[in-house]
Amino acid sequence: MSDSSEPRAQHGPVTSEALNQMLKTPCDEVFAFSSDGETYTAPKCLIGTPVRKITETEDYWKSGWLSLETFLAQEKNEEKAKAEAHGQLIRDPSNKNAKKMHKIHTDNVSKHRKIREIFGKNSSYHPNQLVSKHHLPAEGLCSKEIMYKLACKISDCQILRDKGELIMDPFDFIRWRVWLQLRSQLNFAAQSGRDYVKPILSQIFEDCETAMSRPYKDPLLRAAIIRSAGYQNRLNSYGTVANKGKGIDRGTKAVAGSKGIDSKVVRNKVAVSSRVEKTRKRPAQPSTYQGVNGFRAQQRARQASENDD
Template sequence: MEDQSLAHSHGTAVPSEVVTEMLRTPWSDVYRISPDGQKYISPQCLIGTPVQKITEDSDYWMPRWQSLESYLAQEESEEKRKRDSKEQLRLDPYNKDFAKKHKLHMDNVSKQRKIREIFGHDSPYHPNQLVSKHHLPTDGLCEQEFMYKLACKVSDLRVLHDKGELAMDPWDFLRWRIAKKIQSMFTMSAQSGKDIIKRIIFSICEDSSSKSASKHYEDPKLRAAIIRSAGYQGRLASFRKAGDRNRVTKIKTNTNTGGIGRITQRRSKLDPVPSALSRESALSRESALSRSDKRQKRLSQPSTYGGVNAYRAQQQQRDNSKL
């Protein structure tokens, strides 16, 4: 059952036209739902998964799964810890423990905001519907690091969707690529991915050495799509190879939107590191502007979650035409 298209792409650059063709894959080529419209019957790794977003009151919910609602409810208290640690650091700016503590809370708040953006109350997505429960670990996927990894990928794919390059809903597209990866690692259809799903989430967009154990979990095509999105966002430098970590890199980003190339510089270890407070100030300004822009864009556009809805509309049209 090995997915040859994935296997042959390892260790080689994926041609742009191959990525473009993958991004154009329509939802109807991948997904099938039950006649009553309630559950997925294809792809295989989603069989039995509800189409609508689950809640903790759903029959589908497993008691031992970690709670998404409880996680989202922690955001306010983490924001307070960030403010308190900032004040501590302001009073003692050379205290390394305070700086480390403040950075931890800054990172947590940043992750929580991204997770809320993708999996919050207004979102149709739930982490535990990434694959069917047959492939989920006992505690589910509502843990910060896993949700953050998924949220970042969905956010990157939204850029491609907004540009008209990605035909499928970003969440559905990511689920499809993860389902393909799981199935490529099975020798029998009844196997469970519960022991590998977390590893796949962390590794699927990585580019490790050919001898690395992680190579088996990677999807070069998906990585190439994410890198294309990063190019549009001006952050290609985040995809440097490990050997380039300690030097300044200059990457020219050419997009097909008519914009000029952008030069991105990475700081070497010899360069001075700005303080946690100054970094936070800059990040806060950028984050506020980014959230405002994204909010306005979302308000001015219809929902992008059109896969199932479009399918149902087409089904209704066909039924009406038979009358």
């Protein structure tokens, strides 16, 4: 697969037609895999990255990366600190420090829960597989604020997938949009994007019209997130531009045929791996990974059918 086959990020006003066209982009137009199906060969930002969720004990893991497991294990401590601060407030409602600490730990607990929901042990997503390790910053992407932002946006994209509008898996979708920004910064084949990934993540979901200094704009992705917010009755979170519906159509119908593609994958029940099969059977999990793995399942099903013939 060549990069020329991938649509580029759009700049300027977003129409509902353009947004729908982006949302129905299938994963096989963006992602490709090694012959054994274990690693990515496209897009370039994922070359060599394992398809399955990585662990911290395998060779792919770099020792300098922040630990996802260690972060997740801190949730109990945050719960305890929140309870202690709450107890202090009950005993002394005028205690300003207790009020401050209660707010801090309440926010931290909320972030931990969302991160665990999307990146926890029952998920097949890992933040350090957003791009290949060649493009990751030295510490990886397992810091609280980065993971929380990614987790929230993955959840927003899952709403669109549940509505039948987004065909790609939500994590795959965000990877694709990040790559469209990253590749414009890479001038030669072996260049690393490690200096660009975090700035891209800090800007790519934000309003393109409020700051001219933001080079990493993706109006289509922003419009998708705002559409999801509309379904969740959260448009006030996105300011006046979102509330006026500028650049997007809130009442857009689901993309025709997108649900059928996913249903076919489920009906085939192709066991790509025990992990994928286990994940597929959890219908209530928004972090279910059915994107590239679903595409691989379709490929193997077709190959098996051809062999039988």
